[in-house]
Amino acid sequence: MTTTTHARPVLFDSHAHLVADDQVRYPRNPMQRSPDAPYRHPGVIGKPGGHHGPNPINEIPDASRMLQWMKDENVSGMVAVQKRMTYRYDNSYILDSSDTYPDLFSAVVILDAEDDATPALVRHQIKNHGLAGLRLFGARKPDGSMPWLNSPAALKTWDVLQEFGLVMDIEVLSQGGGGPSIPAIIELARQYPAVRIVLDHLLEPEVEEGEPMGDHFGLDARYQTLSGEKNIFLKFTSINLDICREEGLPADKVLRRAVDMFGADHLMWGSDIGTSSGTYKEMVQRFLDSAVLLTEQEKRAVFHDTAKAVFVKGGIKA
Numbered sequence: 001m002t003t004t005t006h007a008r009p010v011l012f013d014s015h016a017h018l019v020a021d022d023q024v025r026y027p028r029n030p031m032q033r034s035p036d037a038p039y040r041h042p043g044v045i046g047k048p049g050g051h052h053g054p055n056p057i058n059e060i061p062d063a064s065r066m067l068q069w070m071k072d073e074n075v076s077g078m079v080a081v082q083k084r085m086t087y088r089y090d091n092s093y094i095l096d097s098s099d100t101y102p103d104l105f106s107a108v109v110i111l112d113a114e115d116d117a118t119p120a121l122v123r124h125q126i127k128n129h130g131l132a133g134l135r136l137f138g139a140r141k142p143d144g145s146m147p148w149l150n151s152p153a154a155l156k157t158w159d160v161l162q163e164f165g166l167v168m169d170i171e172v173l174s175q176g177g178g179g180p181s182i183p184a185i186i187e188l189a190r191q192y193p194a195v196r197i198v199l200d201h202l203l204e205p206e207v208e209e210g211e212p213m214g215d216h217f218g219l220d221a222r223y224q225t226l227s228g229e230k231n232i233f234l235k236f237t238s239i240n241l242d243i244c245r246e247e248g249l250p251a252d253k254v255l256r257r258a259v260d261m262f263g264a265d266h267l268m269w270g271s272d273i274g275t276s277s278g279t280y281k282e283m284v285q286r287f288l289d290s291a292v293l294l295t296e297q298e299k300r301a302v303f304h305d306t307a308k309a310v311f312v313k314g315g316i317k318a
Contacts, residue, residue, distance in 0.1 A: 182203070
């Protein structure tokens with residue numbers, strides 16, 4: 001890699017989707033979106049109808065390319081989150097990338113929580129690849145249940161994460177935002193205190209087009225209940241910044257609200273490179289611009305320290 005001089009603060013990216021240039025070794029198996037698929041926020045690549053922002057992504061975040069981008073932007077480490085829309089449950093590329101560059105990439109895989117083989121596979125990946133976390137996501141059923149999250153089968157995987165003190169990374173793909181899922185998440189946090197639960201994209205607070213959001217910006221009283229849980233953390237990502245742009249919300253005040261609510265030691269930045277639109281340089285700059293209302297101590301936590309402490313290869317045993 002070439003040497004780059006910059007004035008960026010040291011960053012740790014908690015949410016990046018690596019996609020390999022090599023499609024022979026790492027064949028893609030893209031998922032097709034149905035007309036009734038859950039809503040995708042503005043700015044997300046692949047959203048029907050566009051809304052890709054002013055600079056749609058046009059470069060594949062292959063690990064080798066990502067290394068240079070990280071160096072350019074002073075990113076000391078990165079959580080490589082499995083790209084389900086491209087690879088489904090084949091986590092080979094992020095595991096190989098983490099194995100090849102163990103000091104730079106930490107792998108968070110996606111597996112089927114209701115597959116009986118998943119608990120043993122998680123255990124294998126922890127021991128053989130230094131797995132940093134497991135990502136689960138899905139929609140709520142009409143009755144509010146989320147079997148992919150807390151069914152009897154899924155809880156067997158939670159048991160493994162509890163044993164190793166691993167991260168459970170969660171996204172709720174439902175119209176109406178993640179607010180209704182909060183009681184179940186809090187219950188799991190208390191049931192599995194050694195598991196650090198990380199909620200993607202601020203758990204996607206509800207944003208209704210054309211309706212005023214008030215000073216809470218969707219982070220309402222339901223979200224306040226998360227703030228007392230020591231093992232629950234949240235990511236502020238380019239998806240949140242895209243929503244701010246599309247809905248005319250002040251990103252700096254949204255981030256300030258999140259830090260006030262959850263604490264800088266429970267909030268972390270993630271680029272969402274590989275899914276959200278724009279170049280990596282732009283993603284970093286947009287995030288730094290949104291952090292102008294934070295103190296220097298808060299910036300250090302959200303920029304780097306929180307994610308670095310939460311995502312630990314092999315977990316944190318009590």
